[in-house]
Amino acid sequence: MTQLPSDSSELTLANAVQIALRRATRGELAMLEFEHLLAPGKRLDLRMRLIVDGGPVDFAIELVGQAYPRDIARAIDLVKSAQPDGDVPVIPLVAAEALSPGAKELLRQEDIAYFDRRGTLHLRWRHWIIDIQQTEAKAAPSAKHGALNLFTGARAGVVLAVLHSRGEWLHVTELAAMAQTTGFTCSKVLQELELLEWCESEGSGRTRRRRLVKPNALLDAWAQAWPPKKEKRSHWYCFAPPTPGGVQRRLSDALQKSSPSFPWAFTGATPANVYAPLLTAVSDAEIIVPPGHAARFAERLGLEPADKGFNVTIIERDASSLLFRKDDADGMWSASPFILYLDLLDGRGRNKELAENVRAKMELGRDGIGE
Incomplete structure (x- = not known):
């Protein structure tokens, strides 16, 4: 085994995915290698070998935090570039603290296995079909990105303003005037909407603007949180x-x-x-x-x-x-x-x-x- 990662959250995630794979496949751990070299300047977070039904299977694993489609392109590239070691088959897998629905769909389209700390494990390979959906583990106690409650106080006003914008491109200053709140609050809400893939953006810095592209998803989520708790x-x-x-x-x-x-x-x-x-x-x-x-x-x-x-x-x-x-x-x-x-x-x-x-x-x- 190579040097362990210095980030304790990565080590915890690595332990979680190897335990989940061993349980799901009923395999025995034969090798666990951190920072596996794929090519000069290109390293994989984790390569693991299990002995399953008497034969070896390798897993090429990249570790990520809170994963949305735009966050996992590099991880997909890395795990797909892992080559078999002789006759030992290799299965690409992305392990995350949490995966958005869009990220899961993208990984399924790319035929890449995935795991997250909430208990999800999805793997289709040869005769294996493993599909565990958030039933065997609790969410990570401390994630790099904590979900923001969009539907309370001033943030709810920003959500309402975004819905009223009818998909028009908006700068933060414009939205702040509509919602009668601060630019900081608007920025936080817009960032969360981007992470949820309900809004898209263009530009950067002060010229950055965003627009709502999934009003139904946003309104449905608000309905789930309705009525306001403090009313x-x-x-x-x-x-x-x-x-x-x-x-x-x-x-x-x-x-x-x-x-x-x-x-x-x-x-x-x-x-x-x-x-x-x-x-x-x-x-x-x-x-x-x-x-x-x-x-x-x-x-x-x-x-x-x-x-x-x-x-x-x-x-x-x-x-x-x-x-x-x-x-x-x-x-x-x-x-x-x-x-x-x-x-x-x-x-x-x-x-x-x-x-x-x-x-x-x-x-x-x-x-x-x-x-």
Whole structure:
């Protein structure tokens, strides 16, 4: 065995992949060589020989951290260039702390085996078909790239701005103005979207710009994280005529007479049915206000607290949910269509159907690089 790698994370990964291969193949370790020389100036991280069913098999292994398609081109080149040692067959394999779905797909296309610390092991060779998907190991406790929570606080506002950009090329400064936040926050979100392969970039430095190419993937991921954990809901009763739209008209009249100084917006079925008509009538209302303003807002509208039989829900959320709200010309504000869509995913009544109608109206198209 040659000198062990100085990076402890690489040594841990090397140990993990050799243990996983031995278990999966029921083989015995015969040789483990770090920094295997392929050609002058070209070294492979690891070459391992197992004795399987009485015969030797070599694995040409390159170790990587958090791997996305653009990160593994060099690793693919290295493992594919490994030559058999005499009659001993060699299997190219990329081992990673974590592999993105796109990286896995690329490795399968290149017919290269792969392993990651989350428990994935995929290998097709001769009569071997090994496909273990994240069932035998936990994720690495400390990865070089920790996943960023995109859907909280100011970052959620950046996500909303990116969705509203409709695939247009954006500089960080433009996005910061749209999201009403800092360039640093926008840069962090855009970097994460690139790593997830949901956005593409061109240029470098200050001239670098990016655009969203997988809006459906981004919106679906946001839906999985919805609703925001820090939101607070309170329920109220509005005295209004028992007719279709009665609550909405009562609230509209009150807001026109005394509109609050802080931002707010209708969300849920009522504005969604105006944006993408589907339902014959909506009998209640949901309104987003900034944190701490629910009681003042309810008092302004003459609402009464109600645990049962309520027809108004006031949702206290941070400012990101109020970005891109729309003025319906009469002083009535509606939340962004993306927020409407997310709020309709609550399983109530026909909200799911209405959500699908809203999503169709937004015309996101299909996901794809450069489209």
